[in-house]
Amino acid sequence: MKKPMRIDLCLLFVSIFLVGFTSESEAKSKKPNVIFIVADDLGYGDLSCYGAQDVNTPHIDKLANEGLRFTDFQVASSVCSPSRAALLTGRYPMRNGLPVPPTHLEKHKDYGLHADEITLADVLLEKGYATMCIGKWHLGFNKGSQPLDQGFEHFYGHQVDRTSGAQKLLNIYDDDELVNTKVPHESLTGTYTQKAIQFIEENKENHFFLYLAYTAVHSPIVPSKTFRGTSRGSLYGDFVQELDHYVGQLMKAISKNGLDENTIVVFLSDNGPAVCHFGGSAGSLNGGKYCTMEGGFRVPAIIRWQGVYPKETCNTLISSMDLFPTIAALAGVVHSKNRVIDGKDINLILQSGEGETPHEYLYYYNGANLQAVRKGKWKLHLPRTVDDQPYWSNKLVGQPFKESNLKNIPCNGLVALEIPLLFNLDTDMGELTDISKKHPGIVKELLDEANSVRSELGDVRVLGSDQRLPPFENIQDKF
Numbered sequence: 001m002k003k004p005m006r007i008d009l010c011l012l013f014v015s016i017f018l019v020g021f022t023s024e025s026e027a028k029s030k031k032p033n034v035i036f037i038v039a040d041d042l043g044y045g046d047l048s049c050y051g052a053q054d055v056n057t058p059h060i061d062k063l064a065n066e067g068l069r070f071t072d073f074q075v076a077s078s079v080c081s082p083s084r085a086a087l088l089t090g091r092y093p094m095r096n097g098l099p100v101p102p103t104h105l106e107k108h109k110d111y112g113l114h115a116d117e118i119t120l121a122d123v124l125l126e127k128g129y130a131t132m133c134i135g136k137w138h139l140g141f142n143k144g145s146q147p148l149d150q151g152f153e154h155f156y157g158h159q160v161d162r163t164s165g166a167q168k169l170l171n172i173y174d175d176d177e178l179v180n181t182k183v184p185h186e187s188l189t190g191t192y193t194q195k196a197i198q199f200i201e202e203n204k205e206n207h208f209f210l211y212l213a214y215t216a217v218h219s220p221i222v223p224s225k226t227f228r229g230t231s232r233g234s235l236y237g238d239f240v241q242e243l244d245h246y247v248g249q250l251m252k253a254i255s256k257n258g259l260d261e262n263t264i265v266v267f268l269s270d271n272g273p274a275v276c277h278f279g280g281s282a283g284s285l286n287g288g289k290y291c292t293m294e295g296g297f298r299v300p301a302i303i304r305w306q307g308v309y310p311k312e313t314c315n316t317l318i319s320s321m322d323l324f325p326t327i328a329a330l331a332g333v334v335h336s337k338n339r340v341i342d343g344k345d346i347n348l349i350l351q352s353g354e355g356e357t358p359h360e361y362l363y364y365y366n367g368a369n370l371q372a373v374r375k376g377k378w379k380l381h382l383p384r385t386v387d388d389q390p391y392w393s394n395k396l397v398g399q400p401f402k403e404s405n406l407k408n409i410p411c412n413g414l415v416a417l418e419i420p421l422l423f424n425l426d427t428d429m430g431e432l433t434d435i436s437k438k439h440p441g442i443v444k445e446l447l448d449e450a451n452s453v454r455s456e457l458g459d460v461r462v463l464g465s466d467q468r469l470p471p472f473e474n475i476q477d478k479f
Contacts, residue, residue: 032305033263034124034327035200035210037250038087039243040080040136040218042300043273045283046240050300052281054233055240059248060302063267065311067304068353072317072425074362075271076342078289078296079392081138082365083270083320084213088119088139088150090324090343092363094457097468099368099475100390102140107479110471112140113150118339120324121151121209127331130203135192135213136160148176152211156195158183186222188215193246197253204257207331212250213270216243219278236279260306264330266323269299276411286431290392291413292364292371292381293431303350312353317376319362322346340466361449363457366390368475370459371414373446377426380436380446386416388460391478420447 046052049061049069076086081101082093093099096117102108113119121131132154133147140146147155158170170188172180196212216223216239223238227245231237247267254263272295273280275288287293301320303309321343325335329345344358357376364372367390372381386394393415414421422436422443436443458464460476 031127031207031331032308033208033210033259034120034129035196035250035254035263035265036087036212036323037247037265037267038084038135038211038213039267039269039300040213040215041271041274041278041280041289042217042240042243042269043275043280043282043288044285044295044298044300045281046217046273047244047300051283052233052240055231055237055244057240057244059244059251060267063247063251063265063304064302066306067265067302068309068312068314068350070301070303070318071313071315073268073299073301073320074297074317075268075299075320076297077365078271078291079367080136080218080270082367085113085117085139086342087270087320087323088121088211089113089117090120090321090341091117091339092321092342092365092457094365094368094464094467095340095342097470098139099365099470101138102145103478104141105479107472108141110142112142112145114468115144115149117150119151120327121211123151123328123333124207124209124331125151125153127333128207129331130199130206130208131211132199132208133157133211133213134195134199135188135211136215136218137213146176154199157192157213158188158215184222185215185220186224189242189246190224193249196250200250200253200259201257204259214243214246216240217273217280219274221278234279261308264303264305264327266301266303268301268320272296272299284430287413288411290366291411292366293413294379294425294429296413297364298429305350309350310353314349314353316349316355317357317359317362317374318346318349319343319359322358326350361453363453365457366393366413368458368460370450370454370457373450373453374425375442375446375449377424378439378442378446379423379425379431380443380450381414381417381421381423381431382447382450383420384414384417388476389415390476394476422446 047057049064075083077083082098085096085098089096097114102111125131131152133152135157138160156174169182172183221235223242227238227242231241272282272288282288282295285295287295324343325345335341349355362374369388421434423431454462456464456466458467
């Protein structure tokens with residue numbers, strides 16, 4: 001059942017159409033269709049267009065060759081739900097109230113993306129777009145936080161409510177109706193692609209927004225039989241190649257329906273690979289999923305708008321949160337000052353393929369714990385203890401990191417740290433060489449900024465002035 005339009009939306013957003021002769025205004029007047037293809041746990045080094053040697057991803061490589069391939073694209077969390085909430089709202093998880101993933105435990109019974117949050121689907125629906133979410137939701141199981149409550153007219157997929165001890169079966173919903181139970185993971189990549197193609201074909205004469213959130217390549221690592229043994233990267237590599245195949249099928253459908261030139265296609269991963277558990281590669285980056293090293297936050301990302309955006313590699317630092325204001329602006333929506341949007345409009349960067357980052361600082365939270373601050377090439381890791389960690393990290397207990405060889409950092413990152421560490425990501429994207437003693441001024445600036453943002457967004461033992469608190473205590477604890 002479609003939700004009623006939120007009455008506060010018109011107070012927060014104002015519709016505008018700009019008519020002119022500049023390339024920027026011409027691009028905005030096109031009001032493109034928008035497709036988000038979100039891979040799950042895909043690492044920075046898992047695609048051949050990002051240097052992978054043991055897999056072959058020709059279809060995603062083709063997409064990269066036809067658009068912008070980003071080398072410094074940051075998500076807002078190294079775990080799925082907070083990252084996805086930030087993508088859809090343009091706001092840090094600590095600001096939008098979803099710093100940790102919702103579960104079916106009693107503690108989280110009222111927890112999910114708050115009904116007051118404004119998503120990209122909300123603002124595009126206001127502008128007449130058809131909107132659909134396909135695949136993994138995982139932004140809440142309660143009323144108010146479901147896809148149909150968050151701007152999507154239709155939903156086909158799963159809420160991450162697994163139905164077997166082996167965790168390989170899922171319940172599937174069509175809108176808000178449970179239509180299938182005990183569905184195997186290995187069938188989902190193909191099924192979700194078919195549903196996406198159907199939606200595109202049904203709405204090719206309209207403007208549409210498709211949020212396609214694949215299960216691949218999250219655990220369980222279960223590629224379908226057709227793709228098993230097709231890569232040199234074991235089952236994980238096979239799973240990546242299956243994802244690539246179906247991205248190719250989707251792109252063929254876009255071309256077949258004559259939508260190449262009026263459709264923005266965004267391909268990205270929600271966070272880094274689960275290298276501690278299931279495989280995957282962060283390439284030359286340190287760490288992966290569950291940590292605030294670059295391997296957890298820097299993801300493969302491609303944006304294609306044929307005929308508008310160039311075919312280039314873009315090295316500008318941008319955030320997944322930038323997609324909200326950027327696409328909203330293209331649809332003719334401008335944000336009022338009534339709520340903070342952390343993302344920035346990057347249309348000029350996308351049109352040129354280069355430019356200065358719009359972010360003076362970026363913040364790396366692990367759950368509710370602020371762990372790093374970045375300014376341009378500088379990234380400062382902040383002191384932390386095991387007790388500061390969210391539940392997915394604090395079981396991986398180790399002594400505070402004191403070594404000089406940062407190659408010895410475990411795959412779960414810096415769980416405990418006694419002193420701040422500074423890295424120059426332009427020359428050391430792997431975060432291997434601490435240079436804090438050489439740049440005390442930079443260290444002080446970033447420590448001061450950390451204190452400033454804590455007062456606004458909060459931390460483990462700090463309540464921020466613009467922090468939306470989850471409806472339970474002890475955010476970092478699972479139970």
